[in-house]
Amino acid sequence: MVNNNLTMFFEKFLTKESLFKDKKVLQSTYIPDEINHRDEQINTIAQILAPALRKEKPSNLFIYGKTGTGKTLSIRYTAEQMEQVAKQQEVPLSVFYLNCKLKKIADTEYRLIAELARFFGKAVPPTGLPTDEVYNIFFKALDSEERVVLLILDEIDQLVKKAGDEIIYNLTRINAELKRSHVSIIGISNDLMFANNIDPRVKSSLSEEEIVFPPYNALQIQDILHKRSSQAFKDSIITEGVIAKCAAYAAREHGDARRALELLRVAGELAERKGDTTIMITHIDDAEEKIERDRILDIVKTQPKQFQATLYPILMTHQKKKGLVYTGEIYDVYKDLCEKIGLRPLTQRRISDIVAELDMLGIINAKVISKGRFGRTREIALAIPSQVEPKIRKILEEDLGVAA
DNA sequence: CGAGATTCATGTGAAGTATACCTTTAGGCTTAA
DNA sequence: AAGCCTAAAGGTATACTTCACATGAATCTCGTA
Numbered sequence: 497m498v499n500n501n502l503t504m505f506f507e508k509f510l511t512k513e514s515l516f517k518d519k520k521v522l523q524s525t526y527i528p529d530e531i532n533h534r535d536e537q538i539n540t541i542a543q544i545l546a547p548a549l550r551k552e553k554p555s556n557l558f559i560y561g562k563t564g565t566g567k568t569l570s571i572r573y574t575a576e577q578m579e580q581v582a583k584q585q586e587v588p589l590s591v592f593y594l595n596c597k598l599k600k601i602a603d604t605e606y607r608l609i610a611e612l613a614r615f616f617g618k619a620v621p622p623t624g625l626p627t628d629e630v631y632n633i634f635f636k637a638l639d640s641e642e643r644v645v646l647l648i649l650d651e652i653d654q655l656v657k658k659a660g661d662e663i664i665y666n667l668t669r670i671n672a673e674l675k676r677s678h679v680s681i682i683g684i685s686n687d688l689m690f691a692n693n694i695d696p697r698v699k700s701s702l703s704e705e706e707i708v709f710p711p712y713n714a715l716q717i718q719d720i721l722h723k724r725s726s727q728a729f730k731d732s733i734i735t736e737g738v739i740a741k742c743a744a745y746a747a748r749e750h751g752d753a754r755r756a757l758e759l760l761r762v763a764g765e766l767a768e769r770k771g772d773t774t775i776m777i778t779h780i781d782d783a784e785e786k787i788e789r790d791r792i793l794d795i796v797k798t799q800p801k802q803f804q805a806t807l808y809p810i811l812m813t814h815q816k817k818k819g820l821v822y823t824g825e826i827y828d829v830y831k832d833l834c835e836k837i838g839l840r841p842l843t844q845r846r847i848s849d850i851v852a853e854l855d856m857l858g859i860i861n862a863k864v865i866s867k868g869r870f871g872r873t874r875e876i877a878l879a880i881p882s883q884v885e886p887k888i889r890k891i892l893e894e895d896l897g898v899a900a
Numbered sequence: 901c902g903a904g905a906t907t908c909a910t911g912t913g914a915a916g917t918a919t920a921c922c923t924t925t926a927g928g929c930t931t932a933a
Numbered sequence: 934a935a936g937c938c939t940a941a942a943g944g945t946a947t948a949c950t951t952c953a954c955a956t957g958a959a960t961c962t963c964g965t966a
Contacts, residue, residue: 907958913952914951925940
């Protein structure tokens, strides 16, 4: 019977007409044929990078701008165009794009270089080799033939924060050792203050050129949304005011276009799932909520056990106390929890670091404060909307095996 | 009453340890001539 | 004799621990007005 129902469901699903014409247009990895409102920046990038096509080394480039201002898009677009030309003209040009935020891929020097080496076709083990050795492998692979390499490091601030700025210094210097190839580094950062916190030498070598991406204004976002939505959705699916609402949401977040597009996509999916034939403003509201919820749930779900075991006490204590929580209390609860579920408890020192990392992930807000006579601690607050809390709690309890 | 000194609870840095994984090397076994 | 496999040796990165010192404002102390 269940089977029968399912078959019916799938059949109906297939006959039902999709709202989307081409969903991938709204996905964040999509690179449109034409980029609006970024002509100036793209031209500048192109001018800076163009020497690569003459087998000369382009200047290192540093790009600033808040999230969703088109940094990644513009650089990828430009790089793609260059690759095409390079292919036609038979210029040896390699573009390597890496997002440093991806944990476990590029959050230490070793892992970054290993990843680079892999890009050039060398197998590098996840651990065990000396870092120097990995550098060598990378060098050799790089210098095995003449070419120009554009190394795009997205969210480079994350990398530096975790692994120090020496990596970049080393990278900027490898040109000196290469005989046949040239490497240009293109760093992208969301953090406008980033440059102030790094070694001046590193800074000067990295940002031979600098470009700042200003946020989109509301009109530009609307324009972008119009263009993309007309490609993504079938005609007359979107009701009046939806685009404006999306743009408004995005503008509230300093003109984050990526967010606006995601909002539109999720709204479409929600509408489709409900069986509605148009996208209405209410769908946008739902989408807003769903995106935030999914983001947090995803982070929580993918955390290592110990991180979850640290988060759980924070959640519980926070609920019970209705307010700010301090490290000491968390650690006590954490130790009890470990005993209950048979997990080897970590030291307070480590927990302190884990709390700091959870803060970086944005699921909690932790601030170091001094309570005078009563010592010094972190003041921890949850950065989770209260509707989501029960779900998080459930996930944690399941993953940790807490008997409720 | 106010300037220092004190104090607490934990932050934070450095160095050490355990674990997991890598490469190299040496020995033992098999295979082919 | 050459080739191949396995186990041990020697080395590294990473996550974590241990040790020791740093922090910074509420509170205390004590000299002074």
